[in-house]
Amino acid sequence: MSELALSLQDLVKDFDGKRAVDHITFTARKGEILGLLGPNGAGKTTTMRMVMDIIAPDSGSIEILGQPFSEPLKDRIGYLPEERGLYRKLKVLDTLLFFGELKGMKAAAVRERGRKLLQQFQLEAYEDKKVEELSKGMAQKLQFITTILHNPELLILDEPFSGLDPLNIELVKDIILTSKREGTTIIYSTHLMEYAEKTVDSLVMIDKGRKVIDGTLAAVKAEYGQKFVKVQYEGDARFVAGLPYVRSCRDSGREMEVELDDISSRDKLLRDLLGRLAVNGFQLSEPSLQNIFIRKVQEGAGA
Amino acid sequence: MKKILAVVKKEYKVIVKKKSFIIMTVLTPVLMAGMMFVPVLLMRVGRTDKTIAVADYAGGYIQALNAKPAEKKEKKKAGVDLDAIDQQKALREGGGRITFQAVDLAGRDAAALVKEFEQKVLKKEIDGLLLIPAEVKASRQISYYSTSVSDFATLKYIESTLRTAISKQLLLEKSIDPAVVDEATREIDMETFKVKKEGTTKSDSGMDYMMSLFMIVILFMILINYGQMIMRGVLEEKTSRISELLIASARSTHIFYGKLLGIGLAGLTQVALWIVLGAILVSRFSGSIDAAILSFLTPEIALYFVVFFTLGFFVYAIPYAFIGAAVNTDQEAQQFAGVLSVLIIVPYILGISAIQNPNSTLTVVASLFPLFAPILMFMRITTAMPPLWQIAAAIGLCLLTIWGLAWLGAKIFRVGMLMYGKKPTLGEMLRWVRYK
Numbered sequence: 001m002s003e004l005a006l007s008l009q010d011l012v013k014d015f016d017g018k019r020a021v022d023h024i025t026f027t028a029r030k031g032e033i034l035g036l037l038g039p040n041g042a043g044k045t046t047t048m049r050m051v052m053d054i055i056a057p058d059s060g061s062i063e064i065l066g067q068p069f070s071e072p073l074k075d076r077i078g079y080l081p082e083e084r085g086l087y088r089k090l091k092v093l094d095t096l097l098f099f100g101e102l103k104g105m106k107a108a109a110v111r112e113r114g115r116k117l118l119q120q121f122q123l124e125a126y127e128d129k130k131v132e133e134l135s136k137g138m139a140q141k142l143q144f145i146t147t148i149l150h151n152p153e154l155l156i157l158d159e160p161f162s163g164l165d166p167l168n169i170e171l172v173k174d175i176i177l178t179s180k181r182e183g184t185t186i187i188y189s190t191h192l193m194e195y196a197e198k199t200v201d202s203l204v205m206i207d208k209g210r211k212v213i214d215g216t217l218a219a220v221k222a223e224y225g226q227k228f229v230k231v232q233y234e235g236d237a238r239f240v241a242g243l244p245y246v247r248s249c250r251d252s253g254r255e256m257e258v259e260l261d262d263i264s265s266r267d268k269l270l271r272d273l274l275g276r277l278a279v280n281g282f283q284l285s286e287p288s289l290q291n292i293f294i295r296k297v298q299e300g301a302g303a
Numbered sequence: 304m305k306k307i308l309a310v311v312k313k314e315y316k317v318i319v320k321k322k323s324f325i326i327m328t329v330l331t332p333v334l335m336a337g338m339m340f341v342p343v344l345l346m347r348v349g350r351t352d353k354t355i356a357v358a359d360y361a362g363g364y365i366q367a368l369n370a371k372p373a374e375k376k377e378k379k380k381a382g383v384d385l386d387a388i389d390q391q392k393a394l395r396e397g398g399g400r401i402t403f404q405a406v407d408l409a410g411r412d413a414a415a416l417v418k419e420f421e422q423k424v425l426k427k428e429i430d431g432l433l434l435i436p437a438e439v440k441a442s443r444q445i446s447y448y449s450t451s452v453s454d455f456a457t458l459k460y461i462e463s464t465l466r467t468a469i470s471k472q473l474l475l476e477k478s479i480d481p482a483v484v485d486e487a488t489r490e491i492d493m494e495t496f497k498v499k500k501e502g503t504t505k506s507d508s509g510m511d512y513m514m515s516l517f518m519i520v521i522l523f524m525i526l527i528n529y530g531q532m533i534m535r536g537v538l539e540e541k542t543s544r545i546s547e548l549l550i551a552s553a554r555s556t557h558i559f560y561g562k563l564l565g566i567g568l569a570g571l572t573q574v575a576l577w578i579v580l581g582a583i584l585v586s587r588f589s590g591s592i593d594a595a596i597l598s599f600l601t602p603e604i605a606l607y608f609v610v611f612f613t614l615g616f617f618v619y620a621i622p623y624a625f626i627g628a629a630v631n632t633d634q635e636a637q638q639f640a641g642v643l644s645v646l647i648i649v650p651y652i653l654g655i656s657a658i659q660n661p662n663s664t665l666t667v668v669a670s671l672f673p674l675f676a677p678i679l680m681f682m683r684i685t686t687a688m689p690p691l692w693q694i695a696a697a698i699g700l701c702l703l704t705i706w707g708l709a710w711l712g713a714k715i716f717r718v719g720m721l722m723y724g725k726k727p728t729l730g731e732m733l734r735w736v737r738y739k
Contacts, residue, residue, distance in 0.1 A: 052551045054721060071554060079551040085543030089317060101309035102552040146548070 004066065005030045005154050005185035006051065011060035013046055020046045021057070022209035028187055028202070033180055035200035036189035037289065043209040044189035045082050048158050051187075052079050065153060075104040078152035082159045082189075084143045088132040092123065092142060095131060096149060103150040110149065117145045121171070137168055144172060148179065155179060157188035161195055173199060193289040205293050212296045224287040224295075229258045229266055231273065232281035243272060250291055257291055306553040310561025311568065318532065318569035327528075328573050331521065332580040336588075353430040353457065355449075356423075358406045358416050360437040367468035368403040368461065401457060403433070417448060424450055433461060440469055463490065514599045515685040516655075518608065522678060523651050526615045527644060529570045530623035536562065537627030537720070538636050546720035555717035559624070560709070567616050574612050578605045599685075607684050614701040615677025619647060621708040628719030650675035654682040661687035671697050673704035 006028040013021040021043045028034040036044050049055045051062055053069045064073055086095055093114065100110030118124045121141040131139060140163060148155065160176070161169050176186055176199060190196055196203060197217070204214040213220055227247075231237075232255050240258060241249040245265040250257045260266060266284065273279050287295075318324055359365045406416065413434055420432040431449030439445060445465065447458065467488045474484045540546045549558050585600060626639040650669065657666040661683050670679035670689070676697040683689045 049547075052547075054547060054550055074552055077551070079548065081544060081547040081551070083544035083547070085540075085545045085548070087313075087317070087539070087545065088543070089321075090313070094313070094316065098309060098313040099548070099552065101312070102306055102549070104305060 003029055004063070005032075006034075006065075006187060007063040008047070008051070009061045009063075011047065011050060011062070012058045013043075013050060013055065014058055015046075019209050021050070023060075024206065024209070024211050025060075026204045026211065026214050028185055030185050031180065031183055032201040033176065033186045033188070033199055035196040035203040036187060036206070037191070037193055037196055037203055037293065038189075038206040038212075039191050042191075042206045044191075044206065045158055046209075047206070048079075048156055048187075048189060051156060052077070075150065076153045078147040078150065078155045080144065080147040080155075080157040080160055082162070084140065084163070086131045086139060086143060086146070089130055091128055091130055092118070092134070093127045095142065096146060099146040100149050105150050113149060113151075114145070117149065121145060136163070137165060140164055140168060141171070144175065148175065151182075151184075153184060155184055155186045155188075157186065159190055160188050161190060161192060169195070193293065197289050203289070205289075205296065207293075207297050213292065220289075220292065221286050224292055227260050227263055228285045228287045228291070229260065229269060230281070230283050230285040231256050231258060231277075231279060233273070233277045233279050235277040237277060239276065240269075240273070243269070245269070248291075248295065250294070257285070257288065259287070259291070259295070307557045307561040307564070310553070310558055311565040314536070314562055314565025315569050315572075318566060319572060324569070324573065328576050329580075332577055332584060335517070335581060336584050353401045355401060355403050355431045355433055355457075356406050356420060356429050357403045357433045357435065358408060358413065358420075359435045360408065360413070361435050361439045363472075364435050364439075364465060364468055365403055365405045367471075368464055401460070404429075406432075417446075420448060424448060435465070439465075440472065443469070512686075515682060518604075518685060519651065519654060519678060519682050522608065522612060522615065522681060523647065525570060525573070525612065526619050526677070527647060529566055529616055530619045530643070530647075531640060533562065533566050533620045534623040534627040534636055534640060535633075536566070537624050537716070538630065538633065541628065541631070541720055550717070550720065555720070556713040559713045559716045563617065563620055563624070563709070566620065567613065570616055571609065571613065574609055578609075581605075604685060607681055610698065611677045611681040614698065614705070617705040618673060618677055618701055618708070619643070621705070621712040624712055625715050625719075628716045646674060647678070650678040650682075654679055657682050657686070661689070667693065671700060673697075673700045676701050 004027050008024055008026055011021050011024045012019070024043070024047060026034075036047065038044055046055070050057045051064065062069060065076060067073070087098075090098065093111070096114035096118075097107060097110050100114065101107060105113075115124065115127070118127060121144070123138060123141060123145075126134060126138065131142065134142065144160075147157070155176075157176075160172050164172060173195075176188070180186060200217055202214070202216045203220060205212040215223075234254065237249075237251055237256055240246060240251070240256065245261045245268060246258055247261055248259040258269065260269065263284075270279075270282060273282075357365045357368065406420075408416075413436065417432065417434065420429065423429045424431060427450075431447060434446040434448070436442065436444065436446075445461075447461065452458070467490070470488050471484050474487065475481065540549065549555075581600065622643055623640065626636055626643065630636045630639060653666070653669050653675065657663075657670070657679060660666060666679070666683065667689070669675050670683050671693065672679075680689070680694060680697040684694070
């Protein structure tokens with residue numbers, strides 16, 4: 001059991017008769033990055049709030065770092081809620097002191113690590129500024145610092161990339177990877193699957209409160225095999241979806257991701273395309289998470 | 304425990320560093336000092352003198368009105384410093400010297416005269432017109448026209464002077480010895496003494512009333528001020544979604560109690576600074592402060608102020624915190640806070656009658672009621688010391704109420720803090736209480 005950083009068993013939560021989380025079960029191994037993926041409203045935030053004991057599940061059980069939730073555990077977890085907020089009137093360093101001490105840290109330790117993190121995030125010049133004087137991006141960074149300040153063993157990040165500009169997204173990705181290298185387990189939710197694809201070790205996809213897929217990234221992709229072809233093109237590609245050996249086609253206008261019934265159909269596809277489109281690129285590809293998700297949801301709806 | 308401390312520290316720091324805190328801390332003793340020195344200054348710098356026209360149809364009364372100071376000078380020889388008393392009185396009443404000017408009647412009737420003088424009064428050429436009809440002795444009816452008829456000192460002076468003058472006349476008509484008449488119509492000056500356990504002190508009931516009212520206004524103000532501070536703080540955490548972070552870091556009860564303690568301590572700091580500043584002011588300038596004020600500002604009063612501020616703070620702050628946790632917007636919060644302010648105003652209004660009648664049953668019962676006790680019991684203490692058991696009972700009942708409120712508050716806080724978007728109904732809030 002000690003190998004698991006988090007284990008959810010058959011979690012159910014209803015809000016006013018509507019099921020927000022419907023029998024969700026998954027685990028996260030220690031030291032890995034687990035992505036909790038799904039569209040807005042799928043139940044990601046509710047799940048994370050239940051993990052943090054902010055709301056109680058109607059049924060099911062949760063174990064964190066090998067034990068059921070308890071107050072002392074809070075000091076070992078770093079939680080970044082989906083909706084961010086800090087005290088506007090509090091100074092930057094005082095903010096860190098408050099949240100650090102609230103996590104059981106000593107003031108001296110907060111100052112030392114806090115200053116180091118401020119430097120890392122290029123906020124050291126703002127130590128004595130009030131939070132309300134920071135730009136939105138800076139406030140986001142500060143929020144992130146408060147989350148990792150106390151060296152948590154488990155990081156739970158709800159939509160960590162939302163509201164960040166590309167530069168800060170890179171920064172957050174760095175932080176996540178650095179934390180992972182230091183042995184921290186990271187669980188984050190996002191509806192932006194492209195980001196997840198580049199960082200997660202395992203993933204859990206949920207839709208409408210139900211788990212759709214889970215497993216390591218490699219396993220999930222392997223299950224869908226090499227049946228995808230990416231085509232860069234110019235022209236009208238609407239006919240592709242109607243070809244008999246094409247199972248699905250995600251057309252973005254200048255690029256499409258085509259799922260074939262079998263890998264051997266790729267030659268047929270290429271032949272069919274060449275006469276009717278200007279093909280700029282044609283390569284076999286792994287299915288994107290986005291595609292897998294859409295497939296899975298459509299299968300679910302059809303069944 | 305350490306986490307409570309972290310919250311206490313943060314809340315305390317935020318408030319104490321606020322500009323408004325520093326300004327209020329300095330300004331209130333200055334205001335208080337102003338109250339103490341202004342009467343003294345008024346005496347020294349200048350009083351507003353008045354000129355009142357007198358249409359004396361009866362004749363002879365104008366002399367009585369104007370003769371007063373001279374008459375008093377004579378009596379001074381008898382060993383009583385009437386001038387000093389007069390001055391003290393004028394100072395207390397804030398009035399100046401009044402000059403009475405005879406109006407040339409020249410056969411004009413009263414109605415025409417009043418018409419003419421109404422204009423003069425409006426143009427501020429004259430402060431007022433006093434009409435003494437010919438048959439005043441029988442009717443005892445005079446009229447006074449002025450833009451302000453609330454100057455009690457002047458009105459009282461006119462009334463009593465004329466009454467005395469008429470009495471004198473009546474007595475003289477009965478050919479009684481003028482010396483006896485003078486003696487019989489001499490005015491009475493009343494000194495008031497306050498009986499306290501520590502000994503009776505010369506006291507001025509007007510000054511006592513003012514001081515008592517002043518301290519209660521301050522108590523009332525800071526209770527509302529600190530209550531609203533908690534409310535806004537909780538609401539800020541809710542709207543800025545900090546609450547989720549807090550609850551993910553510590554027990555909600557610890558956050559709630561830490562918040563109450565931190566803000567309460569900031570309030571106590573302010574009160575303590577006031578007491579220290581006040582003590583310095585009083586000891587530095589004791590010479591120029593009215594003795595009545597000095598006898599009022601005892602360490603005992605200061606101690607009770609601290610006690611009842613503390614009790615009042617918790618009694619009201621917790622309901623304010625409820626509001627902050629239960630609503631979603633500032634406007635909603637202000638609505639509910641308005642209702643709560645009314646609840647705090649009730650003891651204040653009851654208190655005004657309590658000052659005059661500190662031992663009535665209504666006052667005694669109301670001053671034991673926990674929601675009113677912090678203000679009313681303190682008010683009673685400043686006017687007429689209630690029996691010790693009543694003070695103890697009020698404190699005990701307040702503590703009990705606070706204990707209950709804190710228990711209830713922590714629960715409402717926990718649920719309310721995480722409830723965004725919709726306004727909870729009363730039924731829902733009751734359900735929150737039953738949550739584990």
